[in-house]
Amino acid sequence: MSLDTVGLALAGTARRTRRRTRPSALVVASIALLGIVAVASVLAPVITPYAPDATDILNSSAGPTSEHLLGTDGTGRDTLSRLLIGAQLSLLAPLAVAVITTAVGALLGLAAARIGGAFDMIVSRAMDIVFAFPTLLLALLAVAVFGPGLTAPICALALGYIPFVGRIVRSAAIQEQAKPYVGSHAVMGFSELAITVRHIFPNIAPVLLAQATLTFGYAMLDIAALSYLGLGVQPPAADWGSMIAQSQSAVLQGNLWSILFPGMAVILTVLAVNVLGESLSDRFSLASRSAR
């Protein structure tokens, strides 16, 4: 090893550790926001000031007051209570999509990279074909087949996002397995499976996490759209998308309060998720660049 490669390696580690210790304020704020939303949704049944379906018809379509902190909707239901309860489905559904997509996408991407040959070609082609279906179209088709609800669209969206995870995992794994240590482990007699599970997977896990986070954000937008169209969550259950749909009649009467908070809830959550996903993704590409 010549001197300048040592220097490069040291410079690389120095840059990495400096970045590790200093996540940007925006990333910290995003994590804090997502933490608050997650905790609030778990505690929702306990902390809601009103029952989410209780109507206060005299105070309908009201702005924020001391009684109703975020106002009420068109039928006088408390917006804060409905936001908190609605957070449960709004977060759980995209979480389910992200978990299924990540698991299947990682498995397919890793298998394609490690097995290679015809299997790799078939998996890659299949992912190209799925990519041609807009994810929202897949979710809509699932509703056409199985009727309104969330279970079928969750599966359809998970399928639709597999190429987003699978392609990136595949190329990351191909990069990783070209490194000398993989060959030397194979020569030492470690099995392909052991190398994949113990070395390649942990090394591509950060990129997988980044992609899972971004998938969560996109899936949240798709599911909110589905509920807005009246094809997702069915009443009396509510999520943020269906709350936005229900605010439409109030908006058409010139009352913009009713859309403000559910709209902000979706935008801020997706924004925070994307900030987090992008920072994870940047950090990984930086780490892999300095490691090379």
Added chain:
Amino acid sequence: MIFRLIGSRLLAAIVTMGVAAVVIYGSLRLIPGDPVSAITAGTRLTSEQRAALREKLGLNQGFVSGFTHWLGSVLQLDFGQSMVYGSSVNDLLAARMPTTVTLVLYAAALSLVLGLGMALVSATRPGIIDRIGLVVTSLSIATPSFVVALVLLGVFAVQLRMFPATGSGDGFGDMVYHLTLPAIALMVATFGLVARIMRATFREELVSEHVEVARSRGVARMDILRRHVVRNSVGPMMTITALLLAALFIGTAIVETAFGVDGIGQLLVVSIARRDFPVVQAISLLSVGLFVVTSTIADLALPFVDARVRAVGGLR
């Protein structure tokens, strides 16, 4: 080399459309239980009507013969009859096509102008302007089109009365006027991604050696941008346009519903709620077809607009 490239790209497009056709046709067969009773739930049918419907949907044939029969009519551009409206799917689509095509092109034009403009400004002015650009594009990516639609409705249609709240207008001028708010709603939700991707592409060109050489030769700033940076980014620009058109087409389902525009998107949503399968299948095929056609054209046109691809058969 180049002919093999074109051939394999066309083959991939045909295979994708074939698989899409199988999936879209097969969706009818995936319905749990008896498709006919699921589709017609809530209406009373005599057993003859039931049998006729089963016959018309090709459900009493095997999958393969049913599929080949269906594909045969689809290839002759016959999508069958709507189960809700009674008229032919072609008539339903033809009546709504001008509205939706106008909306998609209108929104694409707005999104591309704003997205590319922002990308160019962000790429060339690092620092505070680039930072602001990042915040704006992040907001655009995180904002659902229906939230923008409702805000636009509340502000510009209801309170300021500058634009109509529903409908698609008569005549082309009136239609464009009616479609302005829907197009803006789609633009707000899509320009961020265009700006992000193109900013990265422009940035890559800006730090490249040929730009450095041009700068050191004293080539004017605008000429560098036009002849070196933008010129070399045409490939990604075409790809993002293809993706954008396909995304906007399915996006009309949301925005047309929000604004009560009687177009293909709203027809898709209504048909899905009522399980009007012939219509759903036709629009789904259109949606996938649009993606396949635009992205194939973008790939195939690349050698004609980029001499580097013509020379080596691919970038890099």
